Amino acid sequence: MDAKPDTPVPMILWVVGGVALLWNIMGCGIFFNEMFNQEAAIESWTEAQKEWVRSTPFWVYVIFGLSVATGLVASVGLLLRKDWSLPLFIASFIFVLIQMGYTMLIAGGLKLMGASGAVMPVVVVSLALAWVLSTRKFKSANWWSVR
Numbered sequence: 001m002d003a004k005p006d007t008p009v010p011m012i013l014w015v016v017g018g019v020a021l022l023w024n025i026m027g028c029g030i031f032f033n034e035m036f037n038q039e040a041a042i043e044s045w046t047e048a049q050k051e052w053v054r055s056t057p058f059w060v061y062v063i064f065g066l067s068v069a070t071g072l073v074a075s076v077g078l079l080l081r082k083d084w085s086l087p088l089f090i091a092s093f094i095f096v097l098i099q100m101g102y103t104m105l106i107a108g109g110l111k112l113m114g115a116s117g118a119v120m121p122v123v124v125v126s127l128a129l130a131w132v133l134s135t136r137k138f139k140s141a142n143w144w145s146v147r
Contacts, residue, residue, distance in 0.1 A: 021075035027068035067095035081144040093128040
């Protein structure tokens with residue numbers, strides 16, 4: 001059933017879009033903290049953990065920056081109900097997979113940080129996927145055309 005032009009946008013779109021926006025704003029803050037305040041952030045870590053962080057290749061930070069930037073712009077696009085929000089969420093999800101796959105699996109982060117260190121990467125990947133699936137659902141429900 002097509003939505004009528006005078007039908008309001010379902011609240012779930014606003015909730016998902018708002019949470020995605022806040023999450024990605026926090027992600028941008030974490031990115032800038034890692035880029036410009038890394039030593040203070042890892043001060044209480046073990047020497048092995050500090051060395052692991054310091055040995056992270058620059059390209060991983062580029063991918064991290066791209067993941068949060070595309071996620072942030074996609075969140076705004078979702079709230080504006082723009083078609084380009086879906087491909088940006090997909091790009092953000094791919095960037096997240098690359099970053100987390102490298103840092104946790106290839107670079108040994110999971111082994112070094114332990115099971116508790118896997119919690120945040122699992123949350124990040126899960127939410128990035130949730131933004132993609134939700135946006136795809138909202139778009140297919142034709143919520144872009146309602147007021």
